[in-house]
Amino acid sequence: MRIAELSRRTGVPIPTIKYYMREGLLPQGERTGPNQARYGEEHVRRLRLARALVEVGGLPVASAREALALIFSSGVSEFDVLGKAQYALTPPRERAGDGAGDDAGDEAAAQVDELIARRGWQVKPGNPARRTLADALATLRRLGEDDYLDLLETYAETAEQLADTEVRAISRRGDLHSMAEAVVIWTALGDPVIASLRRLAQEARAARLLGGTAEDTS
Amino acid sequence: MRIAELSRRTGVPIPTIKYYMREGLLPQGERTGPNQARYGEEHVRRLRLARALVEVGGLPVASAREALALIFSSGVSEFDVLGKAQYALTPPRERAGDGAGDDAGDEAAAQVDELIARRGWQVKPGNPARRTLADALATLRRLGEDDYLDLLETYAETAEQLADTEVRAISRRGDLHSMAEAVVIWTALGDPVIASLRRLAQEARAARLLGGTAEDTS
DNA sequence: GGATAGCGGACAGTGTCACTATCTACTATG
DNA sequence: CATAGTAGATAGTGACACTGTCCGCTATCC
Numbered sequence: 001m002r003i004a005e006l007s008r009r010t011g012v013p014i015p016t017i018k019y020y021m022r023e024g025l026l027p028q029g030e031r032t033g034p035n036q037a038r039y040g041e042e043h044v045r046r047l048r049l050a051r052a053l054v055e056v057g058g059l060p061v062a063s064a065r066e067a068l069a070l071i072f073s074s075g076v077s078e079f080d081v082l083g084k085a086q087y088a089l090t091p092p093r094e095r096a097g098d099g100a101g102d103d104a105g106d107e108a109a110a111q112v113d114e115l116i117a118r119r120g121w122q123v124k125p126g127n128p129a130r131r132t133l134a135d136a137l138a139t140l141r142r143l144g145e146d147d148y149l150d151l152l153e154t155y156a157e158t159a160e161q162l163a164d165t166e167v168r169a170i171s172r173r174g175d176l177h178s179m180a181e182a183v184v185i186w187t188a189l190g191d192p193v194i195a196s197l198r199r200l201a202q203e204a205r206a207a208r209l210l211g212g213t214a215e216d217t218s
Numbered sequence: 219m220r221i222a223e224l225s226r227r228t229g230v231p232i233p234t235i236k237y238y239m240r241e242g243l244l245p246q247g248e249r250t251g252p253n254q255a256r257y258g259e260e261h262v263r264r265l266r267l268a269r270a271l272v273e274v275g276g277l278p279v280a281s282a283r284e285a286l287a288l289i290f291s292s293g294v295s296e297f298d299v300l301g302k303a304q305y306a307l308t309p310p311r312e313r314a315g316d317g318a319g320d321d322a323g324d325e326a327a328a329q330v331d332e333l334i335a336r337r338g339w340q341v342k343p344g345n346p347a348r349r350t351l352a353d354a355l356a357t358l359r360r361l362g363e364d365d366y367l368d369l370l371e372t373y374a375e376t377a378e379q380l381a382d383t384e385v386r387a388i389s390r391r392g393d394l395h396s397m398a399e400a401v402v403i404w405t406a407l408g409d410p411v412i413a414s415l416r417r418l419a420q421e422a423r424a425a426r427l428l429g430g431t432a433e434d435t436s
Numbered sequence: 437g438g439a440t441a442g443c444g445g446a447c448a449g450t451g452t453c454a455c456t457a458t459c460t461a462c463t464a465t466g
Numbered sequence: 467c468a469t470a471g472t473a474g475a476t477a478g479t480g481a482c483a484c485t486g487t488c489c490g491c492t493a494t495c496c
Contacts, residue, residue: 002464003472015456020476021453035462035473048361050368054454056357073418075271082424086417100449121422129421133414136407139274154383155415157409158376165372167427185363187417189354190373194416195409196351199304199374202405203347204339205232206300209385221443233485236445241483253444253491279483342489 003029010047017047024065024105025050027056035089046072049185060091067188078176083124085183090128093135108138119156166190221247224257228265235265242283243268263289268401275406278309285406289398296394301342303401308346311353326356337374380412 007014020026026046046068046120053064066088068075070076076084112192123130140148166186173179225232226414238244243347244264247255264286271282284306294302330352333342341348358366384404 007278013456014472016454019455022474029305029473031473033472034464036464036471039474052357052361056354078428082421086421090417116418116422119419119422121418122425123418127418127421129414129417132410136411136414139270140403140407143270143403145400149406151383151387151412154380155412156419158380159412159415159419162372163423164414165244165369167420167423169348169369171427175228182363185358185361186369187420189358190416191409191413192350193354193370194373194377194412196347196354197377197414198347198380198408199308199347200334200341200351201302201337201374201377201404202385203304203335203341203345204337205378205381205385207340209389210296211332231485232443234483237484240445247444249444251443251492254442254493255444 001039001043003039006025006043006047008050009044012047012051020047020050020061023061025061025068041142042072047094052185052186056192057089058192059089059147059188063091067184071177071184076176076180078179081125081176081180081183085180085187086091086127086129089184089187093128093132096129104138105134108141109134111137115152115156119160219257220255221257224265227262228269230265230269238265238268238279241279243279243286248362252311260290266281267399270403271406274410275307276410277307277406281307281309287401287403289395294394294398296397299394299398301345303398303405305344305346307402307405308350311346311350322350322356322359327352328357329355333370333374337378384408 002073003007003014004019004200006012007017010017010079012020017026021028026043029039031037037199049071050064050068053059053067055059059067070081070084070088089150109130112130116130136153137148140146170179174180219227221232221235224230225235230238239246244261245262247257249255263304267289268282268286271277271285274281275282277285285303286297288302327348330348334348342427355366355370358364387417388397388400391400
């Protein structure tokens with residue numbers, strides 16, 4: 001198949017496909033001449049995947065490249081697919097702002113460690129989610145929301161349930177490639193799915209508790 | 219207080235503060251002369267909030283403005299704080315790509331409606347989370363992950379638990395202003411907190427189930 | 437009272453990011 | 467052999483979130 005068909009089948013404009021190739025999200029097609037190449041089903045799949053990560057998952061192109069490289073490489077064992085995917089999928093974050101004499105950050109980091117230990121979780125010290133979580137907690141604390149501890153407990157409990165179901169579902173996959181793919185897809189797309197469901201459930205619960213009606217306020 | 223102190227106390231550079239004022243995230247200070255103004259505690263609080271929404275919550279500046287306007291206005295009843303906050307906090311999304319003969323979108327939208335109905339949730343038809351969720355599900359379907367139904371059920375269940383705890387916590391706040399603030403903060407910052415916890419729990423669960431160790435793979 | 441630092445406001449500039457457009461030389465196909 | 471399509475290179479675009487600079491004025495310290 002040539003590039004026009006690749007574009008038609010995926011809905012991605014040709015210039016964008018070329019851009020993705022330049023950026024390493026897609027490999028070159030099989031060359032048949034100085035200005036001709038052929039693309040196969042793997043290109044279709046990989047392009048769809050790239051599009052999903054960038055558009056729905058909101059990943060930066062560089063992170064999508066990492067994630068795709070992970071999926072379509074052969075050097076991963078099932079023991080570190082997940083870790084590597086998490087590294088690839090977490091866009092780099094700069095150190096959060098250090099105001100004057102601000103120790104909220106350190107306290108939050110300690111709190112994260114404590115939470116992980118208390119739950120009996122085995123988490124690598126380099127997992128970027130530690131940092132993200134600590135940053136968010138530090139911010140919460142700076143905003144005076146220091147009564148977040150019970151909410152955090154609920155969140156952690158909930159996250160455990162999610163992770164349990166997810167890891168079980170993933171481990172049912174046959175081959176390693178399919179597992180890696182599922183890990184990336186669900187890590188990246190699970191976030192918006194969960195966020196949406198949370199909002200929907202919030203509105204429903206609020207309507208019930210506060211007696212609001214289902215009228216549109218727009 | 220003058221702008222230098224405002225900057226010092228919040229860690230936000232002066233040019234950025236000026237920019238936020240231009241963009242309506244912060245109101246003008248109380249003028250004391252043609253080129254002098256005074257800022258109060260409310261400015262500090264509002265600036266910290268703005269910063270948190272943009273930096274940690276990842277909101278576009280325009281959405282942060284909406285959310286702040288909601289908090290610091292008086293015309294909201296407790297019945298629609300949540301709905302309005304959700305509208306304000308959901309960055310506008312364009313219609314997802316329509317490839318050739320693609321009905322995954324419609325099917326996904328129907329699936330969302332069905333899920334909401336089955337759960338007995340009362341959700342306004344205009345809630346933007348419907349669209350986000352439908353888009354994500356459609357993408358999943360296009361990627362061939364059509365076995366997501368049981369996972370979705372777990373997610374929905376989980377979201378309900380979260381929402382229950384959250385709405386209860388919010389409704390314990392005294393005044394409406396504090397409620398509005400909490401809704402915005404927790405809606406925006408809850409997402410990264412939950413996402414991080416999910417990743418941490420995933421790694422822990424995976425280590426347990428697949429027998430991975432806690433070595434660093436970096 | 438004069439030097440210095442800081443201020444508010446306007447406006448232009450910067451860096452990043454994800455594309456998008458154009459051009460050239462070449463190829464496939466009716 | 468005319469037309470449409472192609473690969474690859476390079477430059478341009480538009481959105482976004484700042485950031486820098488300048489002006490005329492003010493506050494404050496010696």
